[in-house]
Amino acid sequence: MIDEIQKNIENYDTIIILRHQNPDPDAIGSQTALKTLIHEAYPQKKVYVTGIDLPVLDWIGKMDNVSPETYKDSLVIAVDTANTERIDNAGEYKTADKIIKIDHHPNVDPFGDINWVRDDFSSCAEMIFTLSQEIPTFKLTKECAYSLYSGIVGDTNRFLYGETSYRTLSIAAQLAKTGINVSEIGLHEDEISTQVARLEAYILDNLKITDSGFGYIVIRKDTLDRFNLDDGEIDNVVPLIGRINNVNNWIVVSEKDLNRFRVNLRSKNVSINGVAEEFGGGGHPLASGAYVGSMDQVKALIKAMDSLNKPNGN
Structure with a gap:
C-alpha cells in the first residue's frame, strides 16, 4: 500500500x-x-x-x-x-x-x-x-x-x-x-483563552450528570454567542467533563445555527461511535461527533448515550 x-x-x-x-x-x-x-x-x-x-x-x-x-x-x-x-x-x-x-x-x-x-x-x-x-x-x-x-x-x-x-x-x-x-x-x-475559561465555568455550573454516569450540556446559540468564541475554540472544552470521576461518557452539544446542533461525544470505556453513526455522524469508539437538526434529536441522542451505561440498555 x-x-x-x-x-x-x-x-x-x-x-x-x-x-x-x-x-x-x-x-x-x-x-x-x-x-x-x-x-x-x-x-x-x-x-x-x-x-x-x-x-x-x-x-x-x-x-x-x-x-x-x-x-x-x-x-x-x-x-x-x-x-x-x-x-x-x-x-x-x-x-x-x-x-x-x-x-x-x-x-x-x-x-x-x-x-x-x-x-x-x-x-x-x-x-x-x-x-x-x-x-x-x-x-x-x-x-x-x-x-x-x-x-x-x-x-x-x-x-x-x-x-x-x-x-x-x-x-x-x-x-x-x-x-x-x-x-x-x-x-x-493546553492553553485556553479567557472566553474559553468562562465557557468552562458555565459548563461546570450547568452540567447535568445522570445516575448512570452520563454527563451532558446543551449550549443554545444565544448562550454560545455571549462567549464570543473564535472558530475551533469550542473543542477546547470537550475534555473538561471527562475529568469528573463519576462521569463515564459525555457529550457537549452546541447550537451552531438555529436548530443545527454540533455534538461532541466522548467516553472513558464504553463504545459510543455506534450512537454517533445512528445520528448521521461517526468516529472512534471513545471519541465521535455528529450534527443533528432539532432539539428532539438532541433529546433522543441524550437518551441513547445514557442507556449505554445501563444493563441491557434500559
Whole structure:
C-alpha cells in the first residue's frame, strides 16, 4: 500500500492535501507534515494544503489558497477524514485525477481510489510518520516533526486516551529527538483563552450528570454567542467533563445555527461511535461527533448515550 502511495506521489506534478471540517491538531499536523515531506523530496512539485484557516491552530500551519482549476489532473490526498461528508472542501476535489485516503478512523466510507486506513493507530500523524520512515525519498525534518508531534499530542489528549500505545510513545520520542520544543507544543495544546475559561465555568455550573454516569450540556446559540468564541475554540472544552470521576461518557452539544446542533461525544470505556453513526455522524469508539437538526434529536441522542451505561440498555 505504501509503495502504491509513493508511486502516485511521484507520478503527479500537482498534489492537494485535504482534511476534515472543524479541524483539530491531528488534521492540520498531518496535512502540513505531509506537505513538508513531499516538498522536501520533490521540490519541483506543486504541493498545497487546503481547508478553512483556523486562527487557534495557526501555530501548527496555515492553509493555501487553491483555485478550483488547480484540482484538474491533480492528485488529492485526504488525511484524517472518515467520510466524504466531512471533507473540508466545496466539492472541487471530485475533479481530481486520483484520490488517496489516509485515515485512522473506522473505514465506513472508502472514498479514495487508494485507501490506506489503520484504525489501530492513535492518530493520522502516526501514519504520516510511518510514511516518513518507509518511503526512501522522505526525510523527517524538524519542521515535519513539529507538525507530527502536535497531531499526536492533540489526538491522544497529551497521551491520556486509551489509543496511546508503545508505538505512540516510541514515535513521540523519535520526533522529540529531532530537537523540537515539546514543551512549547504541550503549552500550545493546553492553553485556553479567557472566553474559553468562562465557557468552562458555565459548563461546570450547568452540567447535568445522570445516575448512570452520563454527563451532558446543551449550549443554545444565544448562550454560545455571549462567549464570543473564535472558530475551533469550542473543542477546547470537550475534555473538561471527562475529568469528573463519576462521569463515564459525555457529550457537549452546541447550537451552531438555529436548530443545527454540533455534538461532541466522548467516553472513558464504553463504545459510543455506534450512537454517533445512528445520528448521521461517526468516529472512534471513545471519541465521535455528529450534527443533528432539532432539539428532539438532541433529546433522543441524550437518551441513547445514557442507556449505554445501563444493563441491557434500559
